[in-house]
Amino acid sequence: MKGIEAFKELAPLLKNEPTVLANGYISREFFNVTDRKENFYMIGSMGLASSIGLGVALAQPQRKTLILDGDGNVLMAMGTLAMIASCAPKNLIHIVIDNEVYESTGKQRTLSHHIQLEEVAKSVGYKQALRVTRPEEIQPAYKKLYQAEGPVFLLIKVEPAFDSSQGRVTHTPEEIRDRFMESVAG
Amino acid sequence: MLSSKTFIEQLQGSGFNFFTGVPCSLLSGLIAELEADASLGYIPSVREDAGVGLCAGAYMGGKLPVLLMQNSGLGYSLNAFTSLNLIYKIPVLVIMSWRGCGGKDAPEHVIMGEINEQLLQTSGMEYAVLDESNSEQVLATALQKINVEKVPYTLLVKKGLFDERH
Ligand SMILES: Cc1ncc(C[n+]2csc(CCOP(=O)(O)OP(=O)(O)O)c2C)c(N)n1
Ligand SMILES: [Mg+2]
Numbered sequence: 001m002k003g004i005e006a007f008k009e010l011a012p013l014l015k016n017e018p019t020v021l022a023n024g025y026i027s028r029e030f031f032n033v034t035d036r037k038e039n040f041y042m043i044g045s046m047g048l049a050s051s052i053g054l055g056v057a058l059a060q061p062q063r064k065t066l067i068l069d070g071d072g073n074v075l076m077a078m079g080t081l082a083m084i085a086s087c088a089p090k091n092l093i094h095i096v097i098d099n100e101v102y103e104s105t106g107k108q109r110t111l112s113h114h115i116q117l118e119e120v121a122k123s124v125g126y127k128q129a130l131r132v133t134r135p136e137e138i139q140p141a142y143k144k145l146y147q148a149e150g151p152v153f154l155l156i157k158v159e160p161a162f163d164s165s166q167g168r169v170t171h172t173p174e175e176i177r178d179r180f181m182e183s184v185a186g
Numbered sequence: 187m188l189s190s191k192t193f194i195e196q197l198q199g200s201g202f203n204f205f206t207g208v209p210c211s212l213l214s215g216l217i218a219e220l221e222a223d224a225s226l227g228y229i230p231s232v233r234e235d236a237g238v239g240l241c242a243g244a245y246m247g248g249k250l251p252v253l254l255m256q257n258s259g260l261g262y263s264l265n266a267f268t269s270l271n272l273i274y275k276i277p278v279l280v281i282m283s284w285r286g287c288g289g290k291d292a293p294e295h296v297i298m299g300e301i302n303e304q305l306l307q308t309s310g311m312e313y314a315v316l317d318e319s320n321s322e323q324v325l326a327t328a329l330q331k332i333n334v335e336k337v338p339y340t341l342l343v344k345k346g347l348f349d350e351r352h
Contacts, residue, residue: 020243040246044269048239051231052270055243055251058229059204079232083240087229173274181246 001135002161003097007033009138010095013146014038018184019066020053022046022073024104025162026097030068031169037179041169047076050084050094057089057150060184064091064146071098071112078120084151085125092151093142094121099160107160121153129153188318190215190348194226197252200325202279204244206231207254212283215349217254234259238266241278250332252279257286257302257342258295264309267338272310277332280340284315287344306340313340316347
């Protein structure tokens with residue numbers, strides 16, 4: 001499965017959940033599949049999508065909050081998994097697009113071929129952690145986790161297949177913040 | 187000496203309502219006060235940059251966050267400040283201990299102590315040095331920077347300002 005296929009499965013399931021997206025191709029590709037004001041496209045600060053998402057989830061405990069993360073991003077900030085588990089926001093769903101590479105910088109390998117990130121999440125104390133490898137598994141897994149008490153973790157294994165002719169996020173950082181904050185407050 | 191309890195009350199009085207950090211002995215009194223009141227919900231961060239991310243999310247979710255760190259954590263956080271807070275205009279109040287100030291400290295603190303102010307200045311991070319008589323005034327400036335200019339604001343804390351509890 002390609003990353004874009006995973007995004008096309010996920011996109012129709014999203015309602016108004018604040019969604020924090022990791023930098024690089026993850027933000028870019030999801031922007032091209034479905035641009036919504038609830039998307040916080042993190043263009044720098046690699047590794048921090050998870051802590052930003054945790055902050056949103058804690059500030060807005062009644063809103064389901066999503067993190068769309070990458071394997072390289074998660075490995076850079078593995079300690080944040082422990083913070084998420086210990087703060088235990090019931091409303092947080094952490095989704096990882098795991099292509100086993102830093103695709104955005106030229107497909108250099110990460111460590112996630114050997115390290116099962118969903119096992120790491122489980123062992124630090126996420127309430128549930130699932131791994132899916134086929135597109136048809138995504139919707140049932142997402143729906144199951146959506147019903148469950150968080151924090152929960154969904155690892156989606158994909159092949160590195162980003163189409164680099166796809167455009168970049170066209171909103172400025174301040175526009176991204178303003179839209180996101182309005183959607184969270186509204 | 188500035189009482190940790192009084193300063194926390196001033197922070198709360200200014201509207202700050204989300205607290206996280208990575209400890210420094212110079213801030214141990216402050217953190218003890220924060221931890222003593224469960225309603226303040228102090229969250230231990232694993233690294234300073236994770237604390238920056240956490241505060242950014244909390245701010246966008248409607249909170250007014252405070253991040254406590256040692257100045258060694260400024261090194262870990264610079265990319266977060268420059269590629270997140272300063273470009274998206276996401277404010278946070280940073281309370282940063284100034285280890286190595288004046289060159290008298292353990293070897294690992296000397297260089298950062300010397301370049302601390304310059305590093306903040308070159309990075310475009312505005313700051314004030316907190317002392318025992320200016321807390322109300324610097325908090326007023328911090329609120330102006332945070333609410334109007336929407337930039338991070340740092341308060342540098344020298345050794346001896348707050349009581350240490352360790
Ligand atoms: C601190 C830092 N180091 C390196 C980079 C360069 N960089 C940008 S995206 C990226 C890869 C992200 O990897 P992953 O989370 O797996 O997402 P993917 O690119 O595979 O979609 C890297 C290394 C950066 N932006 N910031
Ligand atoms: Mg990757």
